[in-house]
Amino acid sequence: MSRPIATARHERRVEPAPPRRQVPAPRSRLPRLTKWLLVVGVVVTIVVLGAQWTLRQSYFRVQHVTVVGLRHESRAAFLDASGLLQHPSMIGLSDTSLKQRVSSFPWIHSVTLQKHWPNTVIVTVHENVAVAVAFTAKHVLDYVDAAGDSLGTAPLHENLPTLEYVHPTSATWPFARSARAAAYVASQLPRAFSSQVSVITDDAQGSVTLQMTTPLTFILGPATNLHAKFVAVAAVIAHSTLQPGDVVDVTVPDELAVTPPTN
Secondary structure, X not given: OOOOOOOOOOOOOOOOOOOOOOOOOOOOOHHHHHHHHHHHHHHHHHHHHHHHHHHOOHHHEOOEEEEEOOOOOOHHHHHHHHOHHHOOEHHHOOHHHHHHHOOOOOOEEEEEEEEEOOOEEEEEEEEOOOOEEEEOOOOOEEEEOOOOOEEEEOOOOOOXXXXXXXXXXXXXXXXXXXXXXXXXXXXXXXXXXXXXXXXXXXOOOOOEEXXXXXXXXXXXXXXXOHHHHHHHHHHHHHHOOOOOOXXXXXXXXXXXXXXXXXX
């Protein structure tokens, strides 16, 4: 009887897998960038605040002032109103702030401020220009600028055209409102005959008239197309034979009309 053959059972041993190696997650760069920006911000803030503090010290306050171009207003009154005598900080000065302080002076149109660090300023005053004179309701002669505003008292012998308003509706100053055309015409007069204009009259309808020293009268009508009207006036003065008292209508420059004086 045969003996059973024993077969060997081979059991496969499963080796455990080696533990996985933990790879650390990459560090975020955001916190480091945030810290860097924070540091930069703090440094910049300190520098700016330090610079402002330094510039506001007495060494950087106005100590020397030069005023240029001021002819019709008192220098002492101007400086007092400007606040520059109070030694303001150089860093806080500007043309706009200075103009606001001196806006009550009628002759001052604008100012330009130059800073020369650490503590010197040069103020250039740009004055209004008087183009005519006119009497106030109190019969005081005042200078008038191109906008029709009063610039203050003028001497009676001032050699500028006198503005008049025909039949004013009130006793208030009209040349900055209803009679502004007269001041505008005065500002536009050409050199060819401006010295011969004695009186510039405006009426409620805005019609402007020039009374000359010759004496002649030129009716301009509305204050428009002035160049052509002035050319016609100059041509009449230079080439026409007129009688004292003649009235020349140049409302339409190409169609002149001459009216002799009424006796």
